Amino acid sequence: MASIFVACVLLVFLTCFLGTTADPLDEKMYLSFADKPCIENLSRNGKIGCQSVDASISGPIVVLSSLDDLTLAEIHKPTEPSIWAINSTIISKTVLNRVIAIGQTAGIVLLNYGAPTSGFSPSSTSPQSDFGLHPSTPYTWNPQGADPSILSSAYPFPVISIAAADADALLTRLNGKLSTDYPRQVVEMRYDMFGVSNGSVCLLGQTCDPVGGQSVWGSFDPVSPSKPTVLLSVPLDSTALFHDLAIGAQAEMAGVAALLAVAETFSRQPRETIGALSSQIIFAFFNAEAWGFSGSRRFVSDMVNFTCSQASSSVPDSCANPPIYSTAFKNISFDQIKAIIELRNVGQLDDSGALYMHCEDSEECHTLRAKLLSYSALGPVPLHKASGHNGLPPSSLTSFLRQNSSLPAIQISNHNGAFINKFYHSEWDDASNVDVTKICDISTALARWVWSLASTDPIPSLSADCNLIKKLMNCLVADMGCDLFAQAVGYTAAANPSHYVGVWRPVAVGDFSSRQSLQSAIFNSGSDTANLVFSLLANYTAVTRQSANGCSNCEKNEVCIGNSQCVNSNTFFHDALSPSIKFDFDKLTYVVDDDPSQPLYTESRWGTSIGSRMFLQEDPSTVQAVFASGLAVFFVCAAVGVTVYWRFGKHLKQF
Numbered sequence: 001m002a003s004i005f006v007a008c009v010l011l012v013f014l015t016c017f018l019g020t021t022a023d024p025l026d027e028k029m030y031l032s033f034a035d036k037p038c039i040e041n042l043s044r045n046g047k048i049g050c051q052s053v054d055a056s057i058s059g060p061i062v063v064l065s066s067l068d069d070l071t072l073a074e075i076h077k078p079t080e081p082s083i084w085a086i087n088s089t090i091i092s093k094t095v096l097n098r099v100i101a102i103g104q105t106a107g108i109v110l111l112n113y114g115a116p117t118s119g120f121s122p123s124s125t126s127p128q129s130d131f132g133l134h135p136s137t138p139y140t141w142n143p144q145g146a147d148p149s150i151l152s153s154a155y156p157f158p159v160i161s162i163a164a165a166d167a168d169a170l171l172t173r174l175n176g177k178l179s180t181d182y183p184r185q186v187v188e189m190r191y192d193m194f195g196v197s198n199g200s201v202c203l204l205g206q207t208c209d210p211v212g213g214q215s216v217w218g219s220f221d222p223v224s225p226s227k228p229t230v231l232l233s234v235p236l237d238s239t240a241l242f243h244d245l246a247i248g249a250q251a252e253m254a255g256v257a258a259l260l261a262v263a264e265t266f267s268r269q270p271r272e273t274i275g276a277l278s279s280q281i282i283f284a285f286f287n288a289e290a291w292g293f294s295g296s297r298r299f300v301s302d303m304v305n306f307t308c309s310q311a312s313s314s315v316p317d318s319c320a321n322p323p324i325y326s327t328a329f330k331n332i333s334f335d336q337i338k339a340i341i342e343l344r345n346v347g348q349l350d351d352s353g354a355l356y357m358h359c360e361d362s363e364e365c366h367t368l369r370a371k372l373l374s375y376s377a378l379g380p381v382p383l384h385k386a387s388g389h390n391g392l393p394p395s396s397l398t399s400f401l402r403q404n405s406s407l408p409a410i411q412i413s414n415h416n417g418a419f420i421n422k423f424y425h426s427e428w429d430d431a432s433n434v435d436v437t438k439i440c441d442i443s444t445a446l447a448r449w450v451w452s453l454a455s456t457d458p459i460p461s462l463s464a465d466c467n468l469i470k471k472l473m474n475c476l477v478a479d480m481g482c483d484l485f486a487q488a489v490g491y492t493a494a495a496n497p498s499h500y501v502g503v504w505r506p507v508a509v510g511d512f513s514s515r516q517s518l519q520s521a522i523f524n525s526g527s528d529t530a531n532l533v534f535s536l537l538a539n540y541t542a543v544t545r546q547s548a549n550g551c552s553n554c555e556k557n558e559v560c561i562g563n564s565q566c567v568n569s570n571t572f573f574h575d576a577l578s579p580s581i582k583f584d585f586d587k588l589t590y591v592v593d594d595d596p597s598q599p600l601y602t603e604s605r606w607g608t609s610i611g612s613r614m615f616l617q618e619d620p621s622t623v624q625a626v627f628a629s630g631l632a633v634f635f636v637c638a639a640v641g642v643t644v645y646w647r648f649g650k651h652l653k654q655f
Contacts, residue, residue, distance in 0.1 A: 032611065033611075033613065034162070035611070037050070037191055038160070038243075041602065041603055041604065042602045044200065044599075050158055051191060051193035051604070052190065055607075057188070057189055058083075058187060059080065060617075061084075061170075061614075064085065064086045073102060082105070085167075085170065088111060088115070090116065107158045107160075111170070112163055120426050120428065121422070121424040123151055123424055124151075125149075127142055127145065127149075133398050139390045139393075142418070142424050144424060151239065158612070160189070189612045190612065191610050191612075194605045195602065195603075203602055206589075208604045209503035209602060209603055209605065210503060210578065210602050211501060211602055212287070213295075213502055213503075213526055214534075214574065215287045215298075215575075217282060218283055218537045218541050219281060220570065221543075223282065223332055224331065225333045226333070229282060229338060231339070232259055232283050232450060233283075233286060233340065233396050234256050234258075234344070235285075235290070235344065236530060237288060237289060237500065238251060239291070240429075242427055245427035247477050248499050249347055249477040250347030251424055253347070254345075256476060257469050257476060259446075260536055260537065261447075261464040262464065265443070265463065266447065278456055283537060285530075285537075286396050286576065288501045291601040293395075293398060298574070298575055303329055303330065313510075316557045318518065321510065323506070323585065325509065326573075334407070337407055339408050339410070340400055342409075342412070345413045346412070346413060346414050347414070347435065348420065350414060354382040355384070356412070357369050357373075358410065358411045359411065360405070361389055362405070368408035368409075368410055372449055372453075378452065383412070383449070412446070430477055431473070436469060436470050439469055439473065440464050472484070475497075488562050489535045489562065490560065493528040501576065502603075507522055507525060515558060516566070534573060535562065538569040539569070541570060542561075542567035543568045543569060546558075546566050550563055554566035580595055
């Protein structure tokens, strides 16, 4: 009988509440964005990037579709903190400053409808000049930039970019309504970052991780410390305000593709011919270069200072303490470096169709430049001396020249003076900003010039594989889920490319029984970009190879290519991490030195619930009225339940 009574009371309650409540919450109430956030990084001096002051912020939306809209917003200022939805075609440092000056910024949503026609770069006018050779007299390499730059600024509010489809959905939901009209659409943003103070403090407090990854370098034969060396280098990473959109097609990835194609071109020559060259050729892909040239600085620092106190007992040429993938770099002698040539900004050519050589004003540079000029006619792209005496543009070469200023070092690029790249380190340095045919010509020319430097004999017929370069550029700047990646690396990457280096993860070399198992661990902790370059370079420079099934039968000194081949190759990973940062594997903590001349960058940690969404917000008075009505309904239903019990309880007991 008691159970019948309870059922009756529940029926009364359900009847009351079902008659007064709305449909259950579902995804139709919220518009969630597939956003690309600006995140917080920390340098030696403090915070840069973006973060929420609170764990979650929300506000009404103010749309800026044009500069006229911004002018009106400056006249009729919002009366409360708002989310500014800015059309990407008008974005600039000036626009950001004007929005912030209005004083009601809770967050910014960039509606990515394409690039500003006049160009856009969030970098400075002289990128990374603080880590260059002439920090006190910077040259304006990047006229699209600003000082201080967007990338070096700290914004105490979230900033996200959303694609055109999401932008259309936002505007459709907004439907032209003013943010003051209730019910109104608001955006909620959850981007609370945990990093505190600066890079050193947050590393020690374990609220951030060091920016870094793995560089890749290699050669056809084992490096000899007594043989003249030609070192070819490119940066392996890029950056942007939104790290997920750091493509760097013209600035960096064109050089990566061109240098890989040079290695492939040389691989088609007989091994004995390559071994007979008067100079050994080294290919270097330095990572974390967008962050104070951290990768090349670490490489040079290790060349000079690294000492292995305990060799790995299982992985040949590796060091267990301090852990390092291979000690082969110790065979590179500064005294034997005949030339260092770096490629940057080679995805397009200017109206002259030429490439330009930049270097420091030194006798060694002048001599190398004269040699390269004498080889210029060998390639399909003319090579010129950069005019003026502006020194080096942003360059990994500075890491080597800081150690030895007499090294013959030249950067080859597509600009005579200032960059011709209007979208340097922005999300719009993408596939539309490069010419694949020109990249192939550049690779062919570089192969012939370098061979001439490394040999006293007539050069063989050398031409880059344009089809390979087309595939490489498709992978690197359009679709990392490409077939070439899967075949080379052995897994399928996420389709949308990003060449932000990410964060460095410690790998205990002494824990692994073979080169292949160590390679696998680094693959799991590193970036897709580095994994692709390592696999391709190892394949092109392989000394021996054997078929494999899952690579379980690889020899101790072999690496695995695409889960199908075991190869013996002189291709290696190298930590791309500021020389200021060391990891103590015994205490599992970072050790940071205070050398201000060295870069120090970290990435803040964050929670698992970051994201943004849009929803309809009722007038607060309406919310209060609904709450009051809910309380009234509750008490009415309770009264009904009590009445039912006292009126019908005795009758129910008879059953």
